[in-house]
Amino acid sequence: MAAGGHKRIVKELSEVTGDPPAGTKVRLVDESDVHIWEILMDGPEQSPYSGGHFKLLLTLPKEYPFKPPVLNFQTKIYHPNVSNDDKGSMCLGMLRSDEWKPPNKLSAVLNYARNLLIEPNPDDAVEGGIAEQYKSDRRGFEKTAKEWVKKYAGKS
Amino acid sequence: MDSEDEVISVASSEEMMEDQDSDLSMGGDYSDVDLDVDDPDVGFETQDKDIKPKRRPYEVEFNIYGPADIQSHQDQQIDEVSAILGQPPEATAILLRHTRWNKERLIEIYMDKQDTLLEEAGLGKSLAKLPELKKVKGFVCEICCEDGPDLKTFSMKCGHRFCLDCYRQYLAQKIQEEGEAARIKCPGDGCNKIVDSKSLDLLVTEDLKDRYQVLLTRTYVDDKENLKWCPAPNCEYAVDCRVKQRDLNKTVPTVHCTCGHHFCFGCTLNDHQPAPCSLVKKWLKKCEDDSETANWISANTKECPKCHSTIEKNGGCNHMTCRKCKHEFCWMCMGVWSEHGTSWYNCNRFEEKSGSEARDAQAKSRQSLERYLHYYNRYANHEQSAKLDKDIYLKTEKKMTQLQSSSGMSWIEVQFLDAASQALQQCRQTLKWTYAFAYYLARNNLTEIFEDNQKDLELAVENLSEMFEKPTDQLSGLKVEMMDKTAYCTRRRIILLSDTAENLKNGGAHSLRLRPGSFD
Numbered sequence: 004m005a006a007g008g009h010k011r012i013v014k015e016l017s018e019v020t021g022d023p024p025a026g027t028k029v030r031l032v033d034e035s036d037v038h039i040w041e042i043l044m045d046g047p048e049q050s051p052y053s054g055g056h057f058k059l060l061l062t063l064p065k066e067y068p069f070k071p072p073v074l075n076f077q078t079k080i081y082h083p084n085v086s087n088d089d090k091g092s093m094c095l096g097m098l099r100s101d102e103w104k105p106p107n108k109l110s111a112v113l114n115y116a117r118n119l120l121i122e123p124n125p126d127d128a129v130e131g132g133i134a135e136q137y138k139s140d141r142r143g144f145e146k147t148a149k150e151w152v153k154k155y156a157g158k159s
Numbered sequence: 160m161d162s163e164d165e166v167i168s169v170a171s172s173e174e175m176m177e178d179q180d181s182d183l184s185m186g187g188d189y190s191d192v193d194l195d196v197d198d199p200d201v202g203f204e205t206q207d208k209d210i211k212p213k214r215r216p217y218e219v220e221f222n223i224y225g226p227a228d229i230q231s232h233q234d235q236q237i238d239e240v241s242a243i244l245g246q247p248p249e250a251t252a253i254l255l256r257h258t259r260w261n262k263e264r265l266i267e268i269y270m271d272k273q274d275t276l277l278e279e280a281g282l283g284k285s286l287a288k289l290p291e292l293k294k295v296k297g298f299v300c301e302i303c304c305e306d307g308p309d310l311k312t313f314s315m316k317c318g319h320r321f322c323l324d325c326y327r328q329y330l331a332q333k334i335q336e337e338g339e340a341a342r343i344k345c346p347g348d349g350c351n352k353i354v355d356s357k358s359l360d361l362l363v364t365e366d367l368k369d370r371y372q373v374l375l376t377r378t379y380v381d382d383k384e385n386l387k388w389c390p391a392p393n394c395e396y397a398v399d400c401r402v403k404q405r406d407l408n409k410t411v412p413t414v415h416c417t418c419g420h421h422f423c424f425g426c427t428l429n430d431h432q433p434a435p436c437s438l439v440k441k442w443l444k445k446c447e448d449d450s451e452t453a454n455w456i457s458a459n460t461k462e463c464p465k466c467h468s469t470i471e472k473n474g475g476c477n478h479m480t481c482r483k484c485k486h487e488f489c490w491m492c493m494g495v496w497s498e499h500g501t502s503w504y505n506c507n508r509f510e511e512k513s514g515s516e517a518r519d520a521q522a523k524s525r526q527s528l529e530r531y532l533h534y535y536n537r538y539a540n541h542e543q544s545a546k547l548d549k550d551i552y553l554k555t556e557k558k559m560t561q562l563q564s565s566s567g568m569s570w571i572e573v574q575f576l577d578a579a580s581q582a583l584q585q586c587r588q589t590l591k592w593t594y595a596f597a598y599y600l601a602r603n604n605l606t607e608i609f610e611d612n613q614k615d616l617e618l619a620v621e622n623l624s625e626m627f628e629k630p631t632d633q634l635s636g637l638k639v640e641m642m643d644k645t646a647y648c649t650r651r652r653i654i655l656l657s658d659t660a661e662n663l664k665n666g667g668a669h670s671l672r673l674r675p676g677s678f679d
C-alpha cells in the first residue's frame with residue numbers, strides 16, 4: 004500500500020501548491036521526500052497574530068493517511084494549543100489519531116490550524132496557563148501574543 | 160481494658176480454623192489455604208471442597224475468570240439480549256457495549272426510543288442485510304486515490320465506500336496500533352457508525368481477528384463495574400467482586416488471583432488489609448511528599464544502646480542481640496527486648512505528650528512530625544524486614560536442599576520452611592498496613608484493642624522471624640516449634656483482621672474512629 008499512499012500524497016501536494024489555502028505557502032523541505040512539508044503561514048488579520056509570519060513543519064507518518072500528520076510550529080507562538088517548547092506541537096481535534104479519518108485532507112489540516120489562530124480552543128489546551136489567561140484576561144493574552152509576534156515572527 | 164472480651168469473641172471463630180492451620184503446618188501452601196476459604200459456594204468455577212468454612216469478617220466474596228470464561232459470559236449475554244431485542248448478535252454486541260453491558264438499561268432505552276439508540280450506538284437502521292464486497296463502476300477511493308473497474312470495495316450501511324485495501328489497512332491501524340476494538344468508527348469523514356463484527360470478519364485477517372477479540376474482552380472487563388483485571392504482570396485472569404465503590408470506607412476487599420497475586424479489588428494495589436483504600440492512598444501520598452524527612456530510616460546499621468558498638472541488621476527479625484555485650488534490644492524502638500512481651504511496654508503505640516509540653520506551635524509541629532515518624536518507621540521497617548525475611552529464607556532453603564541430598568531428608572520435610580516464610584511475608588504485609596492505618600486513628604478504647612492485636616501479631620512475627628536466623632543444621636530439629644509458631648502467627652493475623660474488619664463494618668460510635676479529616 005505504500006505506493007497507494009504515495010499517489011495520494013502527490014495528488015494532495017499538487018492541489019495544495021496549486022491552490023493553497025488563504026495566507027499559506029507550501030513547499031517540500033527536500034524535493035525527494037514528499038513526507039515533510041514546510042508551511043509558511045501569515046497570522047490572520049482578525050487575530051493578535053496579524054502581521055506575523057509563522058514557519059510550520061507538517062510531517063506525514065509512513066502510515067499516512069491512516070495516521071494523522073504531525074504539525075509543529077517552528078516559529079515561537081503564544082497560543083493555548085501550541086506547546087511552548089522546542090517542538091511547538093499542535094495536537095488536537097482532527098490532528099489526534101482518534102479523531103483523524105483517512106479521507107481527511109492536508110488542506111483541511113492547514114485551514115484547521117489557521118482557524119485555531121483566529122479562535123483558540125482553551126478547553127483542549129496544551130498550555131494550561133495560557134488557556135487560563137485567554138479565558139479570564141483576554142487583553143493580557145492578546146498583549147503577550149502580539150509581543151511574541153514582534154519578537155519571534157517578524158519578517159526574516 | 161476490655162480487650163479480653165474482644166479477643167475471646169473472635170477466638171471461637173478461630174477455633175474453626177484449627178484444622179486449616181494444622182493443614183498448613185503439614186506443609187500445605189499457605190496462599191492456597193487462604194484461597195480455598197474465599198471460594199464461594201456459588202459462582203462460575205465451583206470447586207469441589209468438602210469443607211466450606213464461613214467467610215471471615217475481613218474476607219469478601221469473589222470469583223476468578225479466565226479468558227474463555229469472560230468470552231462465554233459475553234456471548235451468553237449477547238445471545239440473551241439478542242433474542243429479546245430481535246437484533247442480530249453482532250448488532251446486539253454493539254448495543255451492549257454502548258450501554259456498558261447494562262442489559263436492563265439497554266432494553267429499556269431500546270423499547271423507548273429505538274431509532275435514537277441505534278443512531279447513537281453507531282448502528283443506524285435496517286441491520287438485517289449481510290455486508291458484502293462490491294466492484295463499483297467509476298469508483299475512485301477517497302483514501303488512496305486509486306480507481307479501476309477491478310477494485311474491490313466495501314461500505315457499511317452508511318454508504319461510505321472505500322477500496323478493500325484501504326478499509327483493511329484502516330482497521331489494522333486501529334486494532335494493532337491503537338488498540339481499538341469496540342468503538343472503531345467508519346473511516347468516512349465525520350461518520351460515527353461503528354464497525355460491527357460481521358463487517359470486521361469479512362475484512363480482516365485471522366491474526367487481527369484474534370487481537371480484536373482480546374481487545375473486546377478487555378473493554379468488556381473495563382466496562383463492568385464488578386470486574387477487574389488482575390494487575391500482576393502477564394496475568395490474564397479477571398476478578399469478579401460485588402463490593403461497591405461507596406463501601407470502600409467500610410471494607411477492604413482483598414482478592415486472591417489464581418496466579419497467586421493478592422490484591423485489593425477497590426484500588427488494585429497489593430493487599431493492604433486492614434487499612435481502607437482511601438487511607439492507603441493518603442498515606443502513600445504523604446510518604447511521597449515527606450520522603451526527604453523519612454530518608455534516614457532505612458539505615459542498615461545502628462549503635463547498640465548499651466555498648467555503642469555498631470550493629471548490622473541482616474535478617475528481617477527486629478529482635479537484636481549485640482555480638483559484643485550480648486544486650487538484647489528492639490531494632491524499632493531501641494528498647495530492651497525482654498520488656499516487649501509485657502503488658503506495660505509499648506513499642507507499637509505512639510504516646511502523645513500531653514499538657515504544657517505541646518502547647519506552642521513549634522512543639523506541636525515537632526510532635527506531629529514525631530508521630531508521623533513513629534508510624535512511618537514501623538511501616539517502612541516491616542516492608543524492609545519482609546524483604547530480609549525472604550532473602551534469608553531463600554538462603555536457608557538453598558542450604559536445606561544441599562543438606563537434604565547429603566542427609567537423605569525428604570523434600571516434603573522442608574516444606575514447613577516455605578509455609579513459615581509465606582506466613583511471615585503475609586503477616587508483615589498486614590503489620591505494615593496496620594501502622595499506616597493507626598496513623599489515622601483517633602484514640603479510644605477500640606484503638607487500644609487494635610494496638611494490642613498489633614502488638615501480639617508483631618511479637619509472634621518476630622519470634623518466627625528469629626528462627627530463620629538459626630544455623631541451618633539446627634532447623635530440622637526445630638520443625639515442630641516452627642510449625643507451631645507459623646500457625647500462631649496466622650491465627651494472630653486472622654484475629655487482628657477480623658476484629659478490625661468488624662469494627663470498620665459496624666461504624667457508629669463504638670467503632671474505630673479516624674482522626675478528624677482522615678477520610679476527605
Ligand SMILES: [Zn+2]
Nearest residue numbers: 300303322325
Ligand atoms: Zn483505497
Ligand SMILES: [Zn+2]
Nearest residue numbers: 317319345350
Ligand atoms: Zn460511514
Ligand SMILES: [Zn+2]
Nearest residue numbers: 389394416418
Ligand atoms: Zn493474577
Ligand SMILES: [Zn+2]
Nearest residue numbers: 423425426436
Ligand atoms: Zn485498596
Ligand SMILES: [Zn+2]
Nearest residue numbers: 463466481484
Ligand atoms: Zn552491645
Ligand SMILES: [Zn+2]
Nearest residue numbers: 489491492506
Ligand atoms: Zn520495640
